[in-house]
Amino acid sequence: MRLLGWRNRILGSARFQRHAAENPLLRPIARRRAGALFDLVAGFTYSQVLLCTVESGCVQRLGEGPADADELARLAGLSPDATLRLLRAAAAIGIVEHVAGDWWMLGRHGAALHGNAGALAMIRHHTLLYADLADPLALLRADRARPTALSHFWSYAGRAAEADPQRAGAYSQLMSASQAPVAQEVLAAYDLSRHASLLDVGGGQGTFLEAVGAAHPALRLGLFDLPEVTARLEAGRVAVHPGSFFEDALPRGYDCISLVRILHDHDDGPALEILRNIRAALEPGGTLLIAEPMADTPGAEAMGDAYFGFYLWAMGQGRPRTAKEIRSMLRDAGFVRSRRIAARQPIITSLMVAVA
């Protein structure tokens, strides 16, 4: 602690900052640190620029090829001045690129985003999060006791959770749109062919199981979710089990159960209840596969505690957990062993395998 205090006094001193800026060896580091700090200060503005490029249709249009500023202005319903302000801002953060004259193309980030339906859906969805974060200190002070835009959207969240097919449809669609990269990560990291059957708990619209089924045609598949969600599913290869993991026993007879982006949605008590329910449904030796973004993930720390920490607080329940915290809960739920397995893109998901 004393060492950190000393470091912070040095970094905060105007004399040291002047010295770092003047010293040719320290200057590149000083510039990088100043840039990173500026990005923290300005991050909300960058996100709003990004939102404008998506909501106006510019990203989608430029995904089809170059366009001139007049066409983009018509599409966005903006004056020439406002369009130019937006395009230059978007170019500065890598969403678009100025090519020549009045012509624009996608930039590096824009090109990656254009084909990513899940990211585009999340950018639009974030308008709810930003509404809840308009006064972030008030949100913290409310201690999750007040309804929020996000608790309304996730109808199973918050104190007055009640069945609402329309809201369940909206969140299920968002989850389905952002599921493909998660399924890819899971399939690349864990070989499901060692199992005969898989039950996806909180499986939503079945998008994860669709990807699993395509990769493992012999696997018997089941999906468990709230009745208002499973009512939207069509009959097919997947056995559908409506119910609540807080009120109903999970179906038995599956040798593997998956929990994809579920556990972090729940506070510790309810999360432990879900794990105990799963443990009771598995025979000894059965497997639980947990896939979700985790806190304290090396290289993706901000995604865990800063993004998901605040997102889930605004939603009214849940928290991102470290792998160590999840392993400790698994032990408490009666699993005999667990291990984290490496994912290629931990910013999308981390993975944990537990044995009953």
Ligand SMILES: C[S@@+](CC[C@H](N)C(=O)[O-])C[C@H]1O[C@@H](n2cnc3c(N)ncnc32)[C@H](O)[C@@H]1O
């Ligand atoms: C964040 S979504 C994740 C959906 C899906 N696993 C995915 O990754 O796309 C959480 C899911 O848990 C389901 N869920 C919430 N509370 C539940 C409960 N008490 N019992 C069963 N499912 C529940 C929701 O309906 C929703 O489909």
